[in-house]
Amino acid sequence: MASESRLYQISGETKSHLLKFRLTTSRASKPQAVIYLIDKNTHEIRQDDDKTVYTSLDEIADDLPDSTPRFIFLSYPLTMPDGRLSVPYTMIYYLPINCNAATRMLYAGAKELIRNTAEVNKVIDIESAEDLEDIPKQLSG
DSSP: OHHHHHHSBOOHHHHHHHHHHHHHTTTOSSOEEEEEEEOTTTOBEEEOTTOOOBOSHHHHHHHSOSSSOEEEEEEOOEEOTTSOEEOOEEEEEEOOTTOOHHHHHHHHHHHHHHHHHHTOSEEEEESSGGGGGGHHHHHHO
């Protein structure tokens, strides 16, 4: 991880935003998500410019680029078979099939660093926005 931390930049603001998002969504009653990207010039990992907090998987799907990877942090409330509410905090690693090799490597190199920084328990890899439809099934299973 030492080499990744020298290559990629994660600002204190980004770290505190990720922590705050994780803590404030831990008891959410509806899905909440934020999208992060890597600036190609500075290699800074930061939230997408619009700073949107998404409340549905469809909204996320609408905003994902066709050929550029993204890190999506998602708190998704589920009712367990015994009636308890569970809100798993998950990172979705969106890596489109048609992404160029250089960008693919840039995001692959940062995956574990951002996962550890965000303190995410589970990572789900997807290749298309349509794959988001399967997320509830993957989280409950």
